[in-house]
Amino acid sequence: MSRRSLRARLTLAAVLSVALALIVAAVGLVALFERHVERRIGQELDAQLAQLAAAVQIAEDGAVLVDPPLPDPRLNQPLGGLYWQVDDERDGRRVIGAVRSRSLWDRPLRLPPDQPSAGVIHAHRLPGPDGRPLLVRERRILLQGGGADHALRLMTAMDAAELTRARHAFATDMLPYLGLIALVLGLATLVQIRAGLAPLEAVRRGVGAIRSGRAGRLADDYPDEVMPLVAEVNALLAAREQAIERARAWTADLAHGLKTPLAALAADAGRLRQTGNAALADDLEQLAEVMRRRVDRELVRARVRSGAETRQARADVVDACKRLLRTLRRTPMGERVDWRLDAPAKAAAALMPDDLMELLGNLLENAAKWATERVEIHIEASDGAPVRLQIADDGPGVPDAELPRLGERGLRLDLRKDGSGLGLAIVRDVIDAYGGRLAFSRADGGGLLVQIELPVAG
Numbered sequence: 001m002s003r004r005s006l007r008a009r010l011t012l013a014a015v016l017s018v019a020l021a022l023i024v025a026a027v028g029l030v031a032l033f034e035r036h037v038e039r040r041i042g043q044e045l046d047a048q049l050a051q052l053a054a055a056v057q058i059a060e061d062g063a064v065l066v067d068p069p070l071p072d073p074r075l076n077q078p079l080g081g082l083y084w085q086v087d088d089e090r091d092g093r094r095v096i097g098a099v100r101s102r103s104l105w106d107r108p109l110r111l112p113p114d115q116p117s118a119g120v121i122h123a124h125r126l127p128g129p130d131g132r133p134l135l136v137r138e139r140r141i142l143l144q145g146g147g148a149d150h151a152l153r154l155m156t157a158m159d160a161a162e163l164t165r166a167r168h169a170f171a172t173d174m175l176p177y178l179g180l181i182a183l184v185l186g187l188a189t190l191v192q193i194r195a196g197l198a199p200l201e202a203v204r205r206g207v208g209a210i211r212s213g214r215a216g217r218l219a220d221d222y223p224d225e226v227m228p229l230v231a232e233v234n235a236l237l238a239a240r241e242q243a244i245e246r247a248r249a250w251t252a253d254l255a256h257g258l259k260t261p262l263a264a265l266a267a268d269a270g271r272l273r274q275t276g277n278a279a280l281a282d283d284l285e286q287l288a289e290v291m292r293r294r295v296d297r298e299l300v301r302a303r304v305r306s307g308a309e310t311r312q313a314r315a316d317v318v319d320a321c322k323r324l325l326r327t328l329r330r331t332p333m334g335e336r337v338d339w340r341l342d343a344p345a346k347a348a349a350a351l352m353p354d355d356l357m358e359l360l361g362n363l364l365e366n367a368a369k370w371a372t373e374r375v376e377i378h379i380e381a382s383d384g385a386p387v388r389l390q391i392a393d394d395g396p397g398v399p400d401a402e403l404p405r406l407g408e409r410g411l412r413l414d415l416r417k418d419g420s421g422l423g424l425a426i427v428r429d430v431i432d433a434y435g436g437r438l439a440f441s442r443a444d445g446g447g448l449l450v451q452i453e454l455p456v457a458g
Helices: 006-055 161-212 227-274 278-304 317-328 353-370 400-405 423-433
Strands: 056-058 064-066 082-090 093-100 121-127 133-145 148-159 338-342 374-380 387-393 437-442 448-454
Touching: 006 056, 006 082, 006 121, 006 133, 006 148, 006 161, 056 133, 056 148, 064 082, 064 093, 148 161, 161 227, 227 278, 317 338, 317 353, 317 374, 353 374, 353 387, 353 423, 353 448, 400 437, 423 437
Parallel strands: 338 374
Antiparallel strands: 056 064, 082 093, 082 148, 121 133, 133 148, 374 387, 387 448, 437 448
């Protein structure tokens, strides 16, 4: 697919959109999971803090005790990841870590210097005993014992690495599912693009059917978004047909209008010959014949260029060749030629019969005009393949430099023989109109080899 491809652009946009959506979804899910885990850790710390508040006591000598000790085994493991601590404020003095879990070892935590209200739980993030961040819950309570009032700041904490590990584990578990979602979205995008562009492909096939003559208009069963384009194409086809029909009518009127003066000119030539002006009569007859052939060729060109309906076009190339050869063998130009035809029983081409006869007639007349003794015709036909036709004469041939120019309108490479230079031009017009192929080269005998491919009839 090229950069101008609509399919490529839609695919690129879909890939970028899906990738961006998955990235946003992954980041959002990880963030939501992290918040959820942090809330769960906070709830666990709140529960630990409530147990600590229930177990803390003031001894008779004023010492702070925790009895019974909290049961979590991590609290008894140095740097175990779960910690508690009690700070004691009494008579204006503050004892940090008056009592703490064994997991803190000899490194008490320093809480912020704020003064939370009694019973209100505060949340903090503080550096732990090993330098790693901790999630902390703090609560201030008031107790009496040992003959004094104690303001105790209770603290429970958990290593924030637990949150990080949970986040990483969730992201790792989520990656395969994101990949699966990406695959499903990619397949869905391809199906969507294919379904979305299908009407355009249908329009392309419809236009191809019109160009090949299998249809005259685009159907009206396309989606609403494509129907304006279909309507414009059909309107363009209608306008084209009207313009072609007007051109055909004008050409036909002009050609038929010239036939009567040409007939009168031929009659005048006959009267001149009767009065003894044979040379002038010959010149007039030759001029009238050249003009008549030009008029006939213009009528042929008007027909083959008209874009007329060719869906039912079908003609047998072999039969047309045989009919033309029967006629040519009775002419002075064709009776001196040895015609050799190598052909199958039938070869059906997708041409109108009149156009095929015009095509073959010009080629065979040209071969008879220039052949010395022999013209070889070879026809090939197989199922589904184009009909191939080769016509080779043994005449003087055409210089290699002039071969590409053959078929130009009015081109005459040798003025020693009569002609208008229109025959091969008509051949090229007919072949181009039906989508065939035409090539000129040198024959094995030195003459001209004409190779033609005609579309096979359906």
